[in-house]
Amino acid sequence: MIIEDGRVVASTQIGELGALLSIYAPDVASRASAGQFVHVRPGTGWDPLLRRPYSFCRIDRRGGEVELIVKPLGPGGEWIATRHVGETLDLLGPLGTAFVVRRDTKNLLLVAGGTGIAPMRVIAEQEAARRSVTLVMGGRSVAYLWPSDRLPASVEYVATTDDGSFGIKGRVTDVMPDLLGWADQLLACGPWPMLAAIGRMRDDAARGPVVPGRQALIDAQIAVEQHMGCAMGVCRACVIVTANGNARVCREGPVFALGDVAFEAGEPATVGLT
Amino acid sequence: MPSARVSPEERLEHAAEGEEERDAVELASLDGATIIEAATGEPEEAVATPSIAIDAERLADAQIVTTKEETWPERGVDLEVDAARGLRLKNPVLTASGTFGQGIEYAELIDVSRLGAIVNKGTTRNPRPGNPQYRIAETPAGILNSIGLENPGAAEVARVYGPKWAKLRVPVIVNVAGYSVDDYVFVVEALAQTPGVVAFELNISCPNVEGGLLFGQDPALAAEVTRAVRETTDLPVIVKLTPSATDVVAVARAVEEAGADGLTAINTVLGMRIDTAKRRPILGTGSGGLSGPAIRPIAVHITYQVAQAVSIPIIGAGGVTSADDALEFLMAGASAVQVGTATFADPEVPLRVIEGLAAYVREQKLSSIRDVIGAALPNGGRMVPRG
Ligand SMILES: Cc1cc2nc3c(=O)[nH]c(=O)nc-3n(C[C@H](O)[C@H](O)[C@H](O)COP(=O)(O)O)c2cc1C
Ligand code: FES
Numbered sequence: 001m002i003i004e005d006g007r008v009v010a011s012t013q014i015g016e017l018g019a020l021l022s023i024y025a026p027d028v029a030s031r032a033s034a035g036q037f038v039h040v041r042p043g044t045g046w047d048p049l050l051r052r053p054y055s056f057c058r059i060d061r062r063g064g065e066v067e068l069i070v071k072p073l074g075p076g077g078e079w080i081a082t083r084h085v086g087e088t089l090d091l092l093g094p095l096g097t098a099f100v101v102r103r104d105t106k107n108l109l110l111v112a113g114g115t116g117i118a119p120m121r122v123i124a125e126q127e128a129a130r131r132s133v134t135l136v137m138g139g140r141s142v143a144y145l146w147p148s149d150r151l152p153a154s155v156e157y158v159a160t161t162d163d164g165s166f167g168i169k170g171r172v173t174d175v176m177p178d179l180l181g182w183a184d185q186l187l188a189c190g191p192w193p194m195l196a197a198i199g200r201m202r203d204d205a206a207r208g209p210v211v212p213g214r215q216a217l218i219d220a221q222i223a224v225e226q227h228m229g230c231a232m233g234v235c236r237a238c239v240i241v242t243a244n245g246n247a248r249v250c251r252e253g254p255v256f257a258l259g260d261v262a263f264e265a266g267e268p269a270t271v272g273l274t
Numbered sequence: 275m276p277s278a279r280v281s282p283e284e285r286l287e288h289a290a291e292g293e294e295e296r297d298a299v300e301l302a303s304l305d306g307a308t309i310i311e312a313a314t315g316e317p318e319e320a321v322a323t324p325s326i327a328i329d330a331e332r333l334a335d336a337q338i339v340t341t342k343e344e345t346w347p348e349r350g351v352d353l354e355v356d357a358a359r360g361l362r363l364k365n366p367v368l369t370a371s372g373t374f375g376q377g378i379e380y381a382e383l384i385d386v387s388r389l390g391a392i393v394n395k396g397t398t399r400n401p402r403p404g405n406p407q408y409r410i411a412e413t414p415a416g417i418l419n420s421i422g423l424e425n426p427g428a429a430e431v432a433r434v435y436g437p438k439w440a441k442l443r444v445p446v447i448v449n450v451a452g453y454s455v456d457d458y459v460f461v462v463e464a465l466a467q468t469p470g471v472v473a474f475e476l477n478i479s480c481p482n483v484e485g486g487l488l489f490g491q492d493p494a495l496a497a498e499v500t501r502a503v504r505e506t507t508d509l510p511v512i513v514k515l516t517p518s519a520t521d522v523v524a525v526a527r528a529v530e531e532a533g534a535d536g537l538t539a540i541n542t543v544l545g546m547r548i549d550t551a552k553r554r555p556i557l558g559t560g561s562g563g564l565s566g567p568a569i570r571p572i573a574v575h576i577t578y579q580v581a582q583a584v585s586i587p588i589i590g591a592g593g594v595t596s597a598d599d600a601l602e603f604l605m606a607g608a609s610a611v612q613v614g615t616a617t618f619a620d621p622e623v624p625l626r627v628i629e630g631l632a633a634y635v636r637e638q639k640l641s642s643i644r645d646v647i648g649a650a651l652p653n654g655g656r657m658v659p660r661g
Binding site: 001002003041046047048049050051074076090092227228229230232233234235236237238239245246 | 372373374375379380382383395403404407408409410412414415416417419421424566567595615616617618619620621622
């Protein structure tokens with residue numbers, strides 16, 4: 001990873017999801033992969049202090065550009081989200097692990113919730129020409145969905161909304177059973193409750209008979225969103241519990257095997273002082 | 275700053291184009307080997323479910339940034355200090371415990387061999403899983419943390435990181451935490467022979483399991499831990515003061531008396547933030563430790579007070595972001611400083627502090643950085659024994 005001053009070349013509001021920033025940062029772009037993230041400094045001073053992690057939402061290695069979706073959460077997120085064209089952003093990255101699409105995958109199922117669309121869009125763009133791709137995206141309402149005109153035309157787009165304002169009324173997990181039989185591989189990114197629900201589907205499938213789609217669930221990869229401090233693996237602010245013990249989302253993640261994440265274990269719970 | 279690097283794991287994962295990158299990963303798994311095995315030759319531990327996680331630490335050896343000493347801006351300037359009795363460092367800039375991991379992580383980004391020394395993450399007798407989430411929250415010009423001393427335990431730290439420290443070309447100070455006097459002694463014994471280790475820093479901001487109070491709140495308890503460790507090792511022993519003590523100066527005097535070779539001032543300041551939507555504290559443990567520029571004036575003040583009460587060297591810590599911040603601590607009587615939280619925002623801060631101090635010595639035409647130690651004290655200087 002490196003530190004690079006990127007230059008904002010475009011900024012567009014994507015409904016309620018956040019600002020979509022296009023950033024010219026050739027050194028970061030040339031090293032980036034879907035699922036990885038950059039840690040962005042909110043200004044040049046010390047208040048706000050912490051960088052904010054954003055997953056790549058587009059990677060254009062040849063053009064030297066990356067895109068990020070930035071929700072204006074807190075003073076730091078707000079500062080980053082409101083950068084104008086021509087301004088610079090201090091990027092640390094790319095950081096963390098990446099999704100791995102298997103070479104023999106013919107039918108690829110992507111599931112996204114909220115800003116979890118970011119890595120799924122990167123994969124949709126990279127894979128659309130190579131295999132059949134279906135993207136399921138869920139949101140509170142139509143304003144929280146990714147616009148279909150910003151996806152490759154060949155990608156099948158299935159939308160769900162909590163309020164039924166667009167697509168199917170319900171959750172992503174309501175439509176997934178119909179699509180799993182088709183899928184050779186499943187990748188997902190979104191809020192913890194969504195990933196935990198997919199984790200429960202996996203547990204049920206693992207206990208059940210061999211049916212189409214079972215293997216896709218068992219081998220699924222997910223990217224986890226988490227609060228971070230350093231994003232360099234030193235502070236241990238970002239850990240979750242996995243089959244291999246505590247894992248740093250910034251280092252061993254953010255991409256994990258779905259079956260490795262101990263959703264039921266919750267967080268480690270031992271009292272101590274730092 | 276020469277920090278642009280591609281690591282082996284990146285090379286494996288992110289070859290220039292998508293298809294190549296997958297090929298590398300798939301080849302790695304073709305013959306039953308994992309990505310880690312393919313990269314390091316070490317077999318991965320058996321796990322119940324297939325893991326795609328990459329342990330960056332196992333790959334870290336090849337990723338260390340190195341630069342030529344001839345190119346260092348601080349070259350030729352006398353920045354040498356005694357950060358503690360018997361601990362002479364090439365410059366007075368260290369990285370603070372808990373903010374620099376085991377030294378190898380940021381070594382992928384900056385040349386850590388330029389640092390005076392690094393202090394590792396708090397190390398305990400047994401492995402500790404740490405505290406429940408959330409473990410970190412932002413505050414005005416600072417952060418609150420409640421990590422809970424998550425670490426693999428003394429034996430594992432020695433086994434895994436000793437060989438890496440030997441190659442880092444920077445002195446390592448082991449930060450020791452414990453819940454009884456025996457715990458501290460155990461950790462020091464386990465790490466005293468480890469390559470790279472030059473001193474111990476005792477984190478006495480831990481509750482004593484018998485007494486309940488923090489070791490660092492009670493001069494007698496603090497002295498007892500110091501004495502026990504002093505008798506265990508010949509390496510310099512530094513005691514890290516907590517601002518939670520009612521009388522920090524009394525604790526400083528007591529540990530000096532008990533044989534401490536130096537002091538670090540200060541550890542984090544207790545604090546809390548409330549999530550007003552959920553009507554409960556943000557941190558999983560409720561309260562946490564405040565760090566960053568927000569606590570700098572507190573830390574400078576404690577340094578200033580302690581410097582007048584003891585004659586062993588002091589390492590200042592708390593909110594250092596620049597050479598000017600470091601100079602505040604030095605002029606208040608510190609012989610060195612630690613950079614902590616600022617590194618999270620800008621990993622290049624520790625090196626820039628070194629460069630800035632060198633520039634200051636040149637501009638002010640000083641013979642060495644030692645000339646400013648204690649310059650702001652009432653008697654206008656601080657004489658600490660050298661060597
Ligand atoms: C995330 C985090 C973890 C820390 N862990 C330790 C620790 O394990 N042992 C220790 O003695 N101090 C620990 N500290 C305290 C720092 O070493 C330092 O004393 C304090 O943060 C003040 O310096 P700063 O403002 O430059 O960060 C930790 C601080 C932070 C922010
Ligand atoms: S954010 Fe610091 S270890 Fe992951």
